[in-house]
Amino acid sequence: MTQVSTETHALTREELLALPASIDIVTAGRAFGVGRTTAYALARTGEFPCQVIRAGRAYRAITADLLRVLHISSENGDGAGPCTSDAA
Template sequence: MPTEIDGTLSPRYSPTYISATWDGTGSVEDASRALGFSRAKGYELVRSGRFPCRVLRIGRKTRVVTASLLRVLESGNPEYNDARSGCHPTH
C-alpha cells in the first residue's frame, strides 16, 4: 500500500525501497506514510495501541519494526496490538 503521488507509486515508501534502506526500525511518520495515512493518524494509532505494525518505545522515542511493516505492506493484514480487531490502513 505505498503512498500515491500524482497517480504514481512513491518509491520512497515501496516495500523494495524500505527493505533496502531502512535499518531494523523506522519512524512512525515514514511507516504511516507507507501505510497510506498521515503522521498525526499514525501517532494516534500508536497511542491507542492500534497501529497495524509492531511498535517499540525506546526511552522517549517510538519506532516501528521494519520487518513487521514489510509483512503488513505485503499481506495487507495488520499483525500487532489491537489492529486485528478493525483498524485497516487506508490509501
Template sequence: MQTMQYKDLDTLPTVVSIMTAARALGLSRTYAYELAKRGDFPCRIIRVGTTYRVPTAELRKLLGVT
C-alpha cells in the same frame, strides 16, 4: 507526505521511525501517532523514551513484501 514505494522498503534499517512506517502505509503523521498512542497501530510499536519505533520485518509482513 509522499507514499513509499516497494523498492524503498529494501533499503530500510532493521527498525524505523513511526513516520517512516506511516509513509509506507500511506498514513498521515497525526493519524499514525494517534493510532500508536491508543495501541491500534497496525504493526508492533517499540517505545524508546518518548519516540516510537517499528520493526521493519513486521512492516514488510503487513505490506506483503518478503
C-alpha cells in the same frame, strides 16, 4: 547535522526493502498511507498496523513486521502476498 526530509510521498517497494531494522513512526505511517498525526495516534492507542516499540519518548516501528503486514519480501517481485482464506 542531519537534514530532515519533509517528503510525504508513499514509499516504493525498493524503498521499503532498503529500510533499517526499525524506523520512526512517521516513515512507517507513510508506508501505510497515513499522516504524522494519525500515525502517532494509532501508536499511542496500540492500534498501529504493525509492531511498534516505545524508545523513551519516541515510537519505533519494526521493519520486518511492517513488511510482513504489507506482504512485501525480497522474493516476491510485485509486492503482493498470497491470498489465503480460512474458510473450509
